[in-house]
Amino acid sequence: MSGLLDAVRPRGDVALLERVGVGHIVLGALLLIYPAIASEFFLIQIAAYSLIWGMVALSLMMLAGYGGMVSMAPISIAGIAGYTVAIFGLNHTGVHGFGWPFWILVPFAVLFAALVSALIGMISNRTEGIYTIMITLAIATGFFYFTQQNYALFNGHSGFAGIDAPKFWDINWRDPMPFYYLCLGCAALSYAAVLYASRSAYGLTLQAVRDNARRMRALGYDVTRHKVLAYFYAGLIAGLAGVLLVWFNGRISPGTINVSAAINVLVIAVIGGIRHPIGPFVGAVVVVLIQTFAIDIVGAERYNTLIGLIFLVIVFVSPDGVLGLWEKVKLRTP
Structure with a gap:
């Protein structure tokens, strides 16, 4: 009998494969070998930049997709971490x-950003729905104007320029390949953490x-604490992305965290699929490619119009973004 059970029990490697998923393994392998086939431009300006913005949008996806809280403040949280790196x-x-x-600065910046994110959660969770969006948008707008008008601190x-990425293990982590792998590692860690959570x-x-x-409140759960904790976890991801963003640009200024950047994060999350952890990264690739190449075709004045049209078409065809559209295609495919 034991022999029969051993025969039908899944082997350890098969069980691990089922838990991780073939798609994740294939995608991970492609991302690992991507530097071997990509130029420095596509490695940094497309791939690394998409991973950073995907992490910012991932923090929004965690709040909106799992908590039902649409926040316009993730880019502000990333900016707080970036300014912390620049100042300290x-x-x-x-x-x-x-x-x-x-090694002291980065954990401090990320933790400080997460605590500010939790504070925003305490304030915004006094309301629901559209009012939460408006409160977080007001906070993001206020922070933008505060940084723009405050010279003593910001x-x-x-803003601040000449912010270099660290050098350790005899590696300059702002060089194209190390920086790409640094962004990939942080993005993979953030994605795995959200998926596990x-x-x-x-x-x-x-x-x-x-x-x-x-109903959950009636069952004895502390609803407010769960929501604020979600803001804290999302702040960790956005803060880590903010550190990478300031290293990517080598500078940070109010333009990094303006209202259009806050809206871009929402657009990225919705285009990719706001209910899927991988969606923000898909949306980031789409938006970054459009930003990089379409602006030369349609011009700077019509760029936002193009983004808006693409956003409307995707939402109209598939409210769940590109991933939702992909799932529809799979269902229709024999």
Whole structure:
């Protein structure tokens, strides 16, 4: 009998394959070998940039997709982490730049951004629906104008320049290939964390709160605490993306966190599929490709119109974004 059970019991490698998924393994392998076939331009300006914006949008997807809370503040949270790196690290502007080592600076910046995100969650969760969107948009707008007008702390409109990525293990992590793998590692870690959280007891409870908060409150769950904790976790992801973004640009200014950037994060998440953790990265690739190449075709004045039209078409055809459209195609395919 034991021999029969051993025969039908899935082997360890097969069980692991089923848990991870063939699609994840194939995608991971392609992303790992991508630098071997891509030029430096496509490695940094397309792939790494898409991974960074995908992480920012992933923080929004976690809030909206699993918690039902649409926030316009993820880019502000990323900006807080970026400004923290500029102020407490090194910059060439001559303002602040306290020279903290990166191994202290990066965790501090990410944790500080997450705590601010949790504070925003405490404020915004006093309302629901469209009012949550408006409150977080007001916070994002207020933070943009505060950084633009404050010279003592944020150096006003100019911001901070000359912010270099760290050098350790004899590697300059802003070089194309190391920086790509750094972004890929951070994105993979963030994606895996969100995927794991969605299947954990906390994630399932958060999704139940999204579906019926009144019922969960009646069952004895602290609905507010679950929502604020979601903002904290999302802030960790957005903060990490903000650190990578400031290293990517080598600078940070109010233009990095303006209202159009906040809207772009929402567009990226919706285009890719706001209910899927991989959706923000798909949407980021689409938007970054359009930003990079379409602007030369339609011009800078018509670029936003093109983005708007693509957004409307995708939402009209598939409210669940590109991934929802892909699932429809698979269902129709014999």
